[in-house]
Amino acid sequence: xxGVTQTPKFQVLKTGQSMTLQCAQDMNHEYMSWYRxxxxxxxRLIHYSVGAGITDQGEVPNGYNVSRSTTEDFxxxxxxxxxxxxxxxxxxxxxxxxxxxxxxxxxxxxxxx
Amino acid sequence: AQTVTQSQPEMSVQEAETxxxxxxxxxxxxxxxxxxxxxxxxxxxxxxxxxxxxxQQNATxxxxxxNFQKAAKSFSLKISDSQLxxxxxxxxxxxxxxxxxxxxxxxxxxxxxxxx
Numbered sequence: 001x002x003g004v005t006q007t008p009k010f011q012v013l014k015t016g017q018s019m020t021l022q023c024a025q026d027m028n029h030e031y032m033s034w035y036r037x038x039x040x041x042x043x044r045l046i047h048y049s050v051g052a053g054i055t056d057q058g059e060v061p062n063g064y065n066v067s068r069s070t071t072e073d074f075x076x077x078x079x080x081x082x083x084x085x086x087x088x089x090x091x092x093x094x095x096x097x098x099x100x101x102x103x104x105x106x107x108x109x110x111x112x113x
Numbered sequence: 114a115q116t117v118t119q120s121q122p123e124m125s126v127q128e129a130e131t132x133x134x135x136x137x138x139x140x141x142x143x144x145x146x147x148x149x150x151x152x153x154x155x156x157x158x159x160x161x162x163x164x165x166x167x168x169q170q171n172a173t174x175x176x177x178x179x180n181f182q183k184a185a186k187s188f189s190l191k192i193s194d195s196q197l198x199x200x201x202x203x204x205x206x207x208x209x210x211x212x213x214x215x216x217x218x219x220x221x222x223x224x225x226x227x228x229x
Contacts, residue, residue: 031215040122042204042219050214058216090158092217098146098210099165102217104158 002026006091006105013081013112021076021108023091029103031094032074036060036087037107043090049074081112115140117207119220126195127228133180134190134223136205143167145209147181147188148217152202161203164188192225200227 007022025032033048035058045058047066055066063085065077074093078085091105116139126132138147149161164172164181171179176193192199205220 033214033216035217035219040221042117042119042221043217044219045216048214048216056214088156092158094215096215098208098215099163100215101160101163102158102215107156109156 004091004093004103004105006089006108008108009106011108011110013078013110015081015083015112017081019078019081021078021089021091021110023074023076023105024072025074025091025093025103026072027093027095027103028071029093030071030096032068033058033092033102034064034066034074034076035090035092037090038087046076046089078110083112086110086112115142115145115207115209115218117205117218117220119203119205119223121223122221123224123226125226125228126192126199128195128197130195131191131193132195132225134192134203134205134225136188136190136220138186138188138205138207138220140186140207140209142209142211145207147179148206148208149177149179149188149190150204150206150219151199152204152222153198153200158204162190195227197227197229200225 034046035043049055049068089108092102094102147164206217
Protein backbone atom coordinates (compact mmCIF):
# COMPACT_ATOMS: atom_id res chain seq x y z
CA UNK A 1 0.00 0.00 0.00
CA UNK A 2 1.85 3.10 -1.27
CA GLY A 3 -0.33 5.76 0.41
CA VAL A 4 0.29 9.23 -1.08
CA THR A 5 2.98 9.44 -3.74
CA GLN A 6 4.45 12.75 -4.88
CA THR A 7 6.85 13.30 -7.74
CA PRO A 8 9.40 14.71 -8.15
CA LYS A 9 11.09 14.98 -4.75
CA PHE A 10 13.35 17.84 -5.85
CA GLN A 11 13.10 20.35 -8.70
CA VAL A 12 14.91 23.47 -9.80
CA LEU A 13 13.10 25.81 -12.19
CA LYS A 14 14.02 29.02 -13.89
CA THR A 15 11.78 32.03 -13.45
CA GLY A 16 8.94 31.88 -15.96
CA GLN A 17 9.05 28.13 -16.52
CA SER A 18 6.00 25.97 -15.91
CA MET A 19 5.78 22.54 -14.38
CA THR A 20 3.40 20.04 -12.83
CA LEU A 21 3.82 18.41 -9.44
CA GLN A 22 2.23 14.99 -9.43
CA CYS A 23 0.24 13.49 -6.57
CA ALA A 24 -1.44 10.11 -6.46
CA GLN A 25 -3.14 8.22 -3.64
CA ASP A 26 -4.30 4.61 -3.57
CA MET A 27 -6.55 4.75 -0.49
CA ASN A 28 -9.73 5.82 -2.33
CA HIS A 29 -9.86 9.05 -0.30
CA GLU A 30 -12.44 11.61 -1.31
CA TYR A 31 -10.48 14.62 -0.13
CA MET A 32 -7.14 15.78 -1.49
CA SER A 33 -5.23 18.99 -0.96
CA TRP A 34 -1.99 20.82 -1.67
CA TYR A 35 0.00 22.77 0.93
CA ARG A 36 3.19 24.74 0.80
CA UNK A 37 5.61 24.87 3.71
CA UNK A 38 7.73 27.94 4.36
CA UNK A 39 10.00 28.55 7.37
CA UNK A 40 8.11 29.90 10.37
CA UNK A 41 4.77 29.77 8.58
CA UNK A 42 3.87 26.13 8.90
CA UNK A 43 1.87 24.64 6.04
CA ARG A 44 -0.57 26.78 4.11
CA LEU A 45 -3.36 25.49 1.91
CA ILE A 46 -3.07 26.16 -1.83
CA HIS A 47 -5.98 24.23 -3.37
CA TYR A 48 -8.19 21.37 -2.35
CA SER A 49 -10.66 18.89 -3.83
CA VAL A 50 -13.64 17.08 -2.32
CA GLY A 51 -13.98 14.63 -5.18
CA ALA A 52 -13.33 14.04 -8.85
CA GLY A 53 -14.23 17.10 -10.89
CA ILE A 54 -14.51 19.40 -7.84
CA THR A 55 -11.73 21.77 -6.78
CA ASP A 56 -11.54 24.99 -4.82
CA GLN A 57 -9.02 27.58 -3.70
CA GLY A 58 -7.27 27.64 -0.38
CA GLU A 59 -5.37 30.39 1.41
CA VAL A 60 -2.59 30.95 -1.16
CA PRO A 61 -3.87 29.91 -4.63
CA ASN A 62 -2.29 32.59 -6.85
CA GLY A 63 0.07 31.21 -9.46
CA TYR A 64 -1.19 27.64 -9.15
CA ASN A 65 -3.79 25.54 -10.96
CA VAL A 66 -5.24 22.15 -10.09
CA SER A 67 -7.58 19.62 -11.63
CA ARG A 68 -9.00 16.33 -10.44
CA SER A 69 -10.14 14.05 -13.22
CA THR A 70 -9.91 10.86 -11.13
CA THR A 71 -10.21 10.01 -7.44
CA GLU A 72 -6.55 8.96 -7.35
CA ASP A 73 -4.74 11.91 -8.95
CA PHE A 74 -4.49 15.58 -8.02
CA UNK A 75 -1.72 17.39 -9.95
CA UNK A 76 -0.57 20.92 -9.09
CA UNK A 77 0.51 23.15 -11.96
CA UNK A 78 2.80 26.15 -11.64
CA UNK A 79 1.90 28.37 -14.56
CA UNK A 80 4.90 30.73 -14.62
CA UNK A 81 7.32 30.05 -11.81
CA UNK A 82 8.48 32.93 -9.61
CA UNK A 83 11.16 32.99 -6.88
CA UNK A 84 8.35 33.50 -4.33
CA UNK A 85 7.19 29.98 -5.15
CA UNK A 86 10.39 28.49 -3.79
CA UNK A 87 9.03 26.21 -1.08
CA UNK A 88 8.35 22.64 -0.04
CA UNK A 89 5.06 21.35 -1.41
CA UNK A 90 2.95 18.65 0.21
CA UNK A 91 0.00 16.73 -1.12
CA UNK A 92 -2.42 15.24 1.41
CA UNK A 93 -5.50 13.03 1.30
CA UNK A 94 -8.15 11.90 3.76
CA UNK A 95 -11.55 10.34 4.08
CA UNK A 96 -14.62 12.41 4.81
CA UNK A 97 -14.96 13.17 8.52
CA UNK A 98 -13.49 15.91 10.71
CA UNK A 99 -11.42 13.64 12.92
CA UNK A 100 -9.93 11.52 10.19
CA UNK A 101 -6.18 11.44 9.68
CA UNK A 102 -4.70 13.33 6.77
CA UNK A 103 -2.03 11.31 4.99
CA UNK A 104 0.81 13.28 3.42
CA UNK A 105 3.18 12.63 0.58
CA UNK A 106 6.91 13.03 1.15
CA UNK A 107 6.99 16.51 -0.27
CA UNK A 108 8.62 18.26 -3.22
CA UNK A 109 11.38 20.77 -2.60
CA UNK A 110 11.08 23.36 -5.37
CA UNK A 111 13.64 26.07 -6.00
CA UNK A 112 12.95 28.83 -8.51
CA UNK A 113 16.04 30.73 -9.64
CA ALA B 114 -10.93 32.32 10.00
CA GLN B 115 -9.12 30.24 12.56
CA THR B 116 -5.50 30.84 13.49
CA VAL B 117 -3.02 28.58 15.23
CA THR B 118 0.01 29.90 17.12
CA GLN B 119 3.06 28.01 18.31
CA SER B 120 5.04 30.47 20.38
CA GLN B 121 8.20 28.36 20.75
CA PRO B 122 10.20 28.24 17.49
CA GLU B 123 12.76 25.92 19.15
CA MET B 124 12.88 23.72 22.20
CA SER B 125 15.46 21.34 23.58
CA VAL B 126 15.20 18.47 26.01
CA GLN B 127 17.59 16.01 27.57
CA GLU B 128 17.12 12.41 26.58
CA ALA B 129 14.71 10.61 28.98
CA GLU B 130 13.31 13.92 30.25
CA THR B 131 9.86 15.40 29.65
CA UNK B 132 9.11 18.37 27.40
CA UNK B 133 5.93 20.31 26.67
CA UNK B 134 5.26 22.09 23.37
CA UNK B 135 2.71 24.89 23.39
CA UNK B 136 -0.10 25.63 20.95
CA UNK B 137 -2.91 28.14 21.13
CA UNK B 138 -5.66 28.72 18.61
CA UNK B 139 -8.37 31.20 17.90
CA UNK B 140 -11.86 30.09 16.91
CA UNK B 141 -15.49 30.95 17.48
CA UNK B 142 -16.60 27.35 16.91
CA UNK B 143 -17.51 24.94 19.69
CA UNK B 144 -16.91 21.75 17.72
CA UNK B 145 -13.56 21.13 16.05
CA UNK B 146 -10.55 18.83 15.92
CA UNK B 147 -6.94 19.40 16.94
CA UNK B 148 -3.87 17.51 15.81
CA UNK B 149 -0.15 17.30 16.45
CA UNK B 150 2.02 16.27 13.50
CA UNK B 151 5.71 15.35 13.62
CA UNK B 152 8.06 16.13 10.74
CA UNK B 153 11.47 14.42 11.06
CA UNK B 154 14.38 15.34 8.76
CA UNK B 155 12.93 12.97 6.15
CA UNK B 156 10.15 15.59 5.66
CA UNK B 157 7.43 12.98 6.13
CA UNK B 158 4.41 14.34 8.08
CA UNK B 159 3.41 11.86 10.77
CA UNK B 160 0.29 12.12 12.90
CA UNK B 161 1.22 12.02 16.58
CA UNK B 162 -2.09 12.57 18.34
CA UNK B 163 -5.55 14.00 17.78
CA UNK B 164 -8.20 15.54 20.06
CA UNK B 165 -11.89 16.10 19.51
CA UNK B 166 -13.09 19.31 21.14
CA UNK B 167 -16.29 17.80 22.53
CA UNK B 168 -14.28 15.20 24.46
CA GLN B 169 -13.11 16.51 27.81
CA GLN B 170 -10.62 13.69 28.33
CA ASN B 171 -7.13 14.48 27.14
CA ALA B 172 -5.84 12.22 24.36
CA THR B 173 -2.87 9.95 25.03
CA UNK B 174 -0.72 7.87 22.68
CA UNK B 175 2.05 6.00 24.50
CA UNK B 176 4.65 8.64 25.54
CA UNK B 177 2.65 11.46 23.95
CA UNK B 178 -0.21 13.21 25.70
CA UNK B 179 -2.02 16.51 25.35
CA ASN B 180 -3.30 19.09 27.78
CA PHE B 181 -6.46 20.40 26.12
CA GLN B 182 -7.87 23.52 27.75
CA LYS B 183 -10.93 24.43 25.68
CA ALA B 184 -11.82 27.63 27.48
CA ALA B 185 -8.25 28.88 27.19
CA LYS B 186 -8.00 27.62 23.58
CA SER B 187 -4.79 25.84 24.43
CA PHE B 188 -3.56 22.47 23.16
CA SER B 189 -0.10 21.56 24.42
CA LEU B 190 1.81 18.37 23.66
CA LYS B 191 3.75 16.58 26.37
CA ILE B 192 6.46 14.12 25.39
CA SER B 193 7.58 11.87 28.24
CA ASP B 194 10.83 9.90 28.38
CA SER B 195 12.17 11.77 25.34
CA GLN B 196 14.14 9.74 22.82
CA LEU B 197 16.66 10.77 20.18
CA UNK B 198 14.10 9.81 17.54
CA UNK B 199 11.72 12.45 18.86
CA UNK B 200 13.94 15.18 17.40
CA UNK B 201 11.81 16.80 14.69
CA UNK B 202 9.59 19.72 13.76
CA UNK B 203 6.21 19.53 15.48
CA UNK B 204 3.15 21.19 14.04
CA UNK B 205 -0.12 21.89 15.78
CA UNK B 206 -3.14 21.91 13.46
CA UNK B 207 -6.83 22.81 13.63
CA UNK B 208 -9.68 21.42 11.58
CA UNK B 209 -13.23 22.70 11.49
CA UNK B 210 -16.03 20.23 10.73
CA UNK B 211 -17.58 23.06 8.71
CA UNK B 212 -14.71 23.02 6.20
CA UNK B 213 -15.73 21.48 2.91
CA UNK B 214 -12.45 19.74 2.22
CA UNK B 215 -11.16 18.59 5.61
CA UNK B 216 -8.51 21.27 5.43
CA UNK B 217 -6.03 21.82 8.22
CA UNK B 218 -4.83 25.16 9.59
CA UNK B 219 -1.28 24.80 10.87
CA UNK B 220 0.82 26.67 13.38
CA UNK B 221 4.33 27.81 12.48
CA UNK B 222 5.98 24.79 14.07
CA UNK B 223 8.37 24.06 16.93
CA UNK B 224 11.76 22.48 16.30
CA UNK B 225 12.54 19.99 19.06
CA UNK B 226 16.14 19.02 19.72
CA UNK B 227 16.95 16.05 21.94
CA UNK B 228 20.32 16.03 23.70
CA UNK B 229 21.95 12.68 24.48
